[in-house]
């Protein structure tokens with residue numbers, strides 16, 4: 514009990530740190546939908562260049578300020594931790610059509626967002642959604658936009674691959690459980 518309290522105080526004093534990493538492929542022709550997402554306070558968004566053109570990831574208006582500078586080359590990445598609740602619009606300074614918005618929701622408690630650490634990719638997904646967690650993933654549930662459960666699978670590994678090629682195109686909510694904690698992410702299936 515005392516140890517748990519001390520750990521809680523330690524985490525609180527550190528503030529919110531990045532827990533879930535959301536990936537966005539960043540390339541000429543990326544849609545606004547694919548470049549936009551809603552995340553939790555303290556989460557990280559990582560943009561990965563998937564063509565060989567020069568791009569930037571530059572905030573324009575909103576709660577957060579960031580600028581990758583010009584990066585060129587397949588595989589380049591830029592990350593930003595979103596600590597502030599609200600919406601931030603961003604774009605590529607070279608190709609104005611490349612733009613999106615990141616919306617940050619408040620977390621109910623720091624514990625919720627710090628207990629579960631994982632990343633997932635790609636989003637949107639066509640075939641396989643990969644989830645890498647710091648700890649063992651107990652199980653994963655997937656719900657459609659109507660709240661209907663479409664998958665419930667045991668994992669037992671730190672990496673889970675979900676085969677989604679047979680899923681209908683649309684938005685899905687993926688709930689990841691590790692230990693007593695769970696966290697939901699929103700996935701778009703092409």
Ligand SMILES: [Cu+2]
Pocket residue numbers: 541566567568569605606607608611
């Ligand atoms: Cu660009």
